[in-house]
Amino acid sequence: MMLRWIALACAAALAGCGAVPSSGPSAQVITETNRENAAPAAYVVVDVDEKVVNVTGQYKTKGFSSFYKVDFGSVQVRLAVGDQIAISIYEAGADGLFSSETSKATQIVATIDGDGEVFVPYVGTIQAAGRSSKSLRAAIEEALQDKAIQPQVQVQVANSVVNTVTILGEVGTGGKIPVPVSDFRVLDVIAAAGGSSIPTYQTRVILRRGNKVASADLEDLFDNPKENVAVQPGDTILLAAAPRSYTVYGATTTKAEIPFEARRINIAEGLAKAGGLNDLQADARGVFLFRFEPDTIAKQLSERAIVAHEGSLVPVVYRFNLKDPKSFFLMQTFELRDEDLLYVSTHPSVEFNKFLRIIEPAVSQVITALTLSERFSN
Template identity: 55%
Template sequence: MPSSGPLRKDIDTLDNPNFKKPSHLVIDVDEKVTNITGQYQPPGFSSFFKVQDGSTAIRLQVGDQVKVNIFEAGADGLFSSSTAKATQIEAVIDESGRIFVPYVGAVRASGLAPAALRSTIEASLADKAIQPQVQVLVGQSLANSATVLGKVNDPGPKPVSVAGLRVLDLIAAAGGTTGETYESQVTLRRGNTVATANLEDLFDVPKDNVSVRPGDTVLVSDVTRTFTVMGATNTKEEFKFEARRVTLAEAIARAGGLDDKLADAMGVYIFRFEPDFIAKALDERAVTTAEGSLVPTIYQINLKDPRSFFLMKQFELRDDDILYVANHPSAQLGKFLEIVSPIINTATTVATLTTRFK
């Protein structure tokens, strides 16, 4: 008979207890299952990058702009006068990695911390200036910046201060995101390592809000998460997540509820791929080919049981989930009768006319 998908009995046979390692898991949703699935968190930045605390080491590089303030104790020194006790020198580190300081000459700056450059200049002026003291300030420094791209209000390089900077701080420095936070995906590239996390996950899990290092690149993009509804519901389509979390109860409501003429209330299913550690926690028979593999999992909920309505409020959907409602077996009989009824009526009419005209 025509059908929009398998009946409940067809799905239940996938969970044959005689199979030691079924290719698919069929799991009845209960309190334990909602607790296990609710603990799922995708790998965050802390799984790929060190959770660095404290200050960030700044090293000067070619092209950096620096300001050198030289103070003297006397009024008639090389860099002081009766009206000013200091002279400011602005310089850009040239391609050889040096800056020019009067009465000192070319001083290597590339690769040094600002404090080290300060000590070098002070030592070079010790026998030339009057008790010199030097201050080195870092201006624009691409080498000590992190770049923010994508869906932010002010993209571009942002300086990484000595005090340190975290991912959320960097995005805030770029004016924040232009889209909804629950749809914002953050990708962090550091060297050859690339990882992705949801923006709100960085807020909820502080350890994943890792420190930014000079040279990092952060891409903020809008990623639309969806779930698909199929089978015996009043609306069958792909729905967007309109909030960070969507429960099974909300998903069924957005689909217009079950079709009273077709739906099997005991056959409401969620199809998804579960990470191996979740699948093993649900059923030790789960087949895992390698660490980190995904296991095809079918969750079944019985809406004939009033307790299931509480479970639906706790069971959260994920991106790319399929919500499927099976047809009731009696609906198949109804379809069969719709097909054969015109044939029977026609045959009856012909027989009646034949009898009448004999």
């Protein structure tokens, strides 16, 4: 009879509380979508192994090369009206037009006038606007062949209003940077502006060319030369602070949003920064990473991945079983990304203990009532 009363009390307690208090879903609830014949779920659950680590390692953020198909030398820098150029003329002898006993060269600084011309002694006015520095150099050399002693000419842009790139944001010195050569690259512009004024792993480079805008991480431009595209006159480059972070929930020592303190952080380091698993609560078999993956990766991970359309993102839940020592090696090669969510589920025994604490008052009342009833009946 007493057992019946206790059972009824337990049922009443469960009906009253609705559910056992918890910081999140249990491992069983999260992984139940993996059951055979289970209905399609809004997310895919994947147990992490070597194959999964290799597939997720294929992820690459879109860089400049996805937007600007520019190869070395394909951007031709042309001289323009208002450009100030330095023309250096060298001769083989000391008694030439442009040489002396102390120097065999003369430098002429000229500004391209409104007609697009510059004046060069013993050559006269010569068309400069619309030409490359190389073309102007060759034209001046040819004009001096019968006047100077084996002349050689060098043309450099000293200052340009048109052939510039604007750089601003988190840089040492923002402003307009001249584009001196055809293969002047994004990193060249950043270096000329004094470099990034914030940590490189937090720096996002945004490039605007006409109506097109693209962005890339600064360190990606260094690691992958293909992303370090050539700039064009008129480009605008913005260096913006882009701090990254991940969030930790569940049975861990610390529950918080944690900023990246380096470019790359793996799962093992991410959990360590949160103080690790809570020994009294955590289910070591239920360490999960929640993330949106590109459809190309999600389809390699699971046949159950539901892809709305090409290029869409798919919710994926990665599961690590820390009861298996191999998982500790896998965590060291599995990198976290910005806005990832790490969740450690609570062990079932902890949930059961919570349940016992919930029903304890009801059970105590039943036992007290039964005791009093027995006394009165006797």
